Amino acid sequence: MGGEGGAEPVIHFVFVHGASHGAWCWYKLTTLLDAAGFKSTSVDLTGAGISLIDSNIVFDSDQYNRPLFSLLSDLPPHHKVILYGHSIGGGSVTEALCKFTDKISMAIYLAASMVRPGSIPSPHLSNIHVGEEDIWEYTYGEGTDKPPTGVLMKPEFIRHYYYSQSPLEDVTLSSKLLRPAPMRAFQDLDKLPPNPEAEKVPRVYIKTAKDNLFDSVRQDLLVENWPPSQLYVLEDSDHSAFFSVPTTLFAYLLRAVSFLQR
Numbered sequence: 001m002g003g004e005g006g007a008e009p010v011i012h013f014v015f016v017h018g019a020s021h022g023a024w025c026w027y028k029l030t031t032l033l034d035a036a037g038f039k040s041t042s043v044d045l046t047g048a049g050i051s052l053i054d055s056n057i058v059f060d061s062d063q064y065n066r067p068l069f070s071l072l073s074d075l076p077p078h079h080k081v082i083l084y085g086h087s088i089g090g091g092s093v094t095e096a097l098c099k100f101t102d103k104i105s106m107a108i109y110l111a112a113s114m115v116r117p118g119s120i121p122s123p124h125l126s127n128i129h130v131g132e133e134d135i136w137e138y139t140y141g142e143g144t145d146k147p148p149t150g151v152l153m154k155p156e157f158i159r160h161y162y163y164s165q166s167p168l169e170d171v172t173l174s175s176k177l178l179r180p181a182p183m184r185a186f187q188d189l190d191k192l193p194p195n196p197e198a199e200k201v202p203r204v205y206i207k208t209a210k211d212n213l214f215d216s217v218r219q220d221l222l223v224e225n226w227p228p229s230q231l232y233v234l235e236d237s238d239h240s241a242f243f244s245v246p247t248t249l250f251a252y253l254l255r256a257v258s259f260l261q262r
């Protein structure tokens with residue numbers, strides 16, 4: 001899996017965050033993995049985390065995903081990784097799966113967008129609609145007469161929708177780190193041509209049962225439309241399992257990858 005040339009192949013996880021989040025959100029899970037001897041890398045997509053780019057000038061999914069694509073294209077020959085995406089980060093995972101199929105041994109989707117390449121995603125899959133105010137705050141980087149360029153959840157809704165079951169310290173920290181997400185980059189995620197080779201890579205879906213943002217019905221719909229090889233349910237998790245149930249998430253991760261070694 002790792003193929004470093006040493007005695008034991010290194011199992012290497014690559015983590016991809018969802019909207020407004022960054023590499024920082026994986027700190028609990030990567031601490032557990034590193035302590036257990038695995039290799040883990042968390043990326044900041046363009047305009048997220050500590051990326052120096054303003055998300056209002058991220059125009060498409062290729063630009064948004066570039067840090068992930070660079071990481072995958074720089075891997076040594078025969079080195080494969082396990083890609084792990086949260087929420088809309090699942091769209092980035094699927095794009096990477098299609099572009100770098102031979103670099104990926106497994107794709108794991110955590111409460112994530114998992115849409116089969118070549119299919120037309122149902123409009124019911126997402127509750128987030130461009131320009132609607134409600135729980136979202138929009139940024140108009142090109143003027144108010146143009147479509148919005150950025151989107152961020154309003155502070156008063158963050159606890160309920162992202163982190164209802166998570167420790168308060170994580171909510172406090174996240175509230176300071178969330179950044180507007182690049183609307184235009186999301187609009188072309190999940191619009192991929194069919195890719196039979198990418199479909200051969202094993203996929204795992206992890207459902208979050210106490211999720212106030214991406215409810216069970218819509219997660220089930222994704223799973224039904226593109227059945228994964230393994231399905232797990234985190235009964236006590238909100239949308240952000242990396243904060244609310246990190247140790248169960250770690251255990252499921254180990255169980256999921258144990259199927260690769262058989």
Ligand SMILES: CC[C@H]1c2cc3[nH]c4c(c3C)C(=O)[C@H](C(=O)OC)c4c3nc(cc4[nH]c(cc(n2)[C@@H]1C)c(C(C)=O)c4C)[C@@H](C)[C@@H]3CCC(=O)O
Nearest residue numbers: 018019087088112113121125126127128186187190213214
């Ligand atoms: C507004 C347009 C754009 C979009 C934005 C968006 N999607 C999510 C967020 C934002 C700003 C979130 O905050 C949440 C997330 O990543 O949390 C960390 C998002 C989700 N998106 C999902 C699925 C999903 N989204 C879209 C489309 C868009 N999202 C717009 C283009 C699709 C498709 C294919 O159209 C899908 C399948 C979930 C994984 C989460 C929760 C979203 C929800 O409850 O609706």
